[in-house]
Amino acid sequence: MNILDCIVVGAGPAGLSATLTLGRSRKTVGLFDDGTNRNRVTQESHGFITRDGTKPHELREIGLNELKKYPSISYFNTKVTEITKEKGNKNYFVKTVDKKEFIAEKVVLATGLQEVFPIDSVREYYGRSIFSCPYCDGWEMRNKPLIVIAEEEEYMLHMAKLVYNWSENLVLITNGAEISVEGALKLEKRNIKIKTEPVKKLIGVDGYLHAVEFASGEIIERAGGFVVPTFYRPTPFVKQLGCEMNENGVVVTDGMGRTTQKDIYIAGETEKLAPSSVTISAAEGNKAAIAVNADLVSERF
Ligand SMILES: Cc1cc2nc3c(=O)[nH]c(=O)nc-3n(C[C@H](O)[C@H](O)[C@H](O)COP(=O)(O)OP(=O)(O)OC[C@H]3O[C@@H](n4cnc5c(N)ncnc54)[C@H](O)[C@@H]3O)c2cc1C
Missing domain, CATH: 3.50.50.60 (FAD/NAD(P)-binding domain)
Incomplete structure (x- = not known):
């Protein structure tokens, strides 16, 4: 050999x-x-x-x-x-x-x-309308109604602030995780909405997100967004x-x-x-x- x-x-x-x-x-x-x-x-x-x-x-x-x-x-x-x-x-x-x-x-x-997502079904949208890197795909998502999915406060604030650079029409989804009053105030000052309720399902077609349904049954229309995965x-x-x-x-x-x-x-x-x-x-x-x-x-x- x-x-x-x-x-x-x-x-x-x-x-x-x-x-x-x-x-x-x-x-x-x-x-x-x-x-x-x-x-x-x-x-x-x-x-x-x-x-x-x-x-x-x-x-x-x-x-x-x-x-x-x-x-x-x-x-x-x-x-x-x-x-x-x-x-x-x-x-x-x-x-x-x-x-x-x-x-x-x-x-x-x-x-x-490789990555693990806080919500498994993000995988169906990943790379088409949900991404993890705003520098890679923020431009394509600019000015759209977006979500940020993050479960740890440090990442919630970091990603929301960053994505706000490309779209001010933003909802932070914590999927059941808590956010401090101080953290929430920082985001709300910029009109970023915060949903702490767990997500029931993501709704869309062919990888393109249309809406998010929460555990309570509430549905919000959204065109995509950014997620903070765990990497391994x-x-x-x-x-x-x-x-x-x-x-x-x-x-x-x-x-x-x-x-x-x-x-x-x-x-x-x-x-x-x-x-x-x-x-x-x-x-x-x-x-x-x-x-x-x-x-x-x-x-x-
Ligand atoms: C959805 C998405 C969108 C992105 N968009 C952009 C973008 O627009 N611009 C940008 O700059 N970056 C983008 N990125 C990030 C970019 O893809 C990565 O930063 C880059 O590819 C990392 O390069 P790498 O060579 O370190 O790893 P990778 O590109 O992941 O390459 C690692 C390779 O190792 C191989 N491998 C792993 N284990 C084994 C094994 N045991 N035997 C043989 N082969 C193995 C894999 O097959 C893989 O091809 C995006 C990432 C994702 C997930």
Whole structure:
């Protein structure tokens, strides 16, 4: 079995960008992706310069096509299930769900995040009329009658204030959670309505929200909005490989994607355990690749 210079897990903006830089640095790279990128539900990806409004799958195809120019890059459309290193061995063993095995000197984790919503049925509207990032989709939702769904006061206030920048016609839905008098006053001063009642159901067609029904039977008409989800890493690799994390679950790095575990690098949203953007993830992929190449070059010189 050939030993690859690097394996990159995840072909989102972070992994694609890392792979491109490594290919251009004449490194042998295996890039793996199982097609579970969280932005696959959205119609358009915004704010990435020169590609504003491109569909996420088109953005990915453009990225994968660009990689074809570099013969040392191989792409595998499959799920990585194991990353291990035997004691005394300096290389990492990577297994996939279809039982393929690979060996590499370095590994870049770029596996992104997934989200859990305070109300399950938000999933049906996510990416069409309910979003989590106002910088990504606020412009498209401007001036519409919107909701903000958040269950923790800190996030209620943060998201409501932010979304107010794009639409002043706003209802905060806490789905049964309390909000302090002080917090409520801040929002009511701006005519933001607050509904603390639990939501019975979201009403709409084809992912486009029309109304929200509350436990009492009250229905309010709304055209969409923003939700504050909880984020988690979809893979166990960070923990399994022993990469140090801080008290907030953020992976400790040197700022260039090097983790505390030798030869394991990290890039994109999975590092911070917080949502970011296509631009930020691509930049971090580029940085991690520079670190991988710099380390390989200096180890081999
Ligand atoms: C609804 C929605 C709308 C958005 N709109 C925008 C927008 O308009 N503009 C913007 O800049 N950002 C937007 N974002 C955010 C943007 O999608 C992310 O910030 C960005 O994609 C993160 O890049 P990443 O490379 O870190 O992770 P991802 O893009 O999530 O890529 C991670 C990849 O890892 C793969 N993977 C995970 N585990 C494995 C495994 N075990 N084996 C193989 N592959 C694996 C996944 O398939 C996935 O493709 C949006 C997000 C959502 C959910």
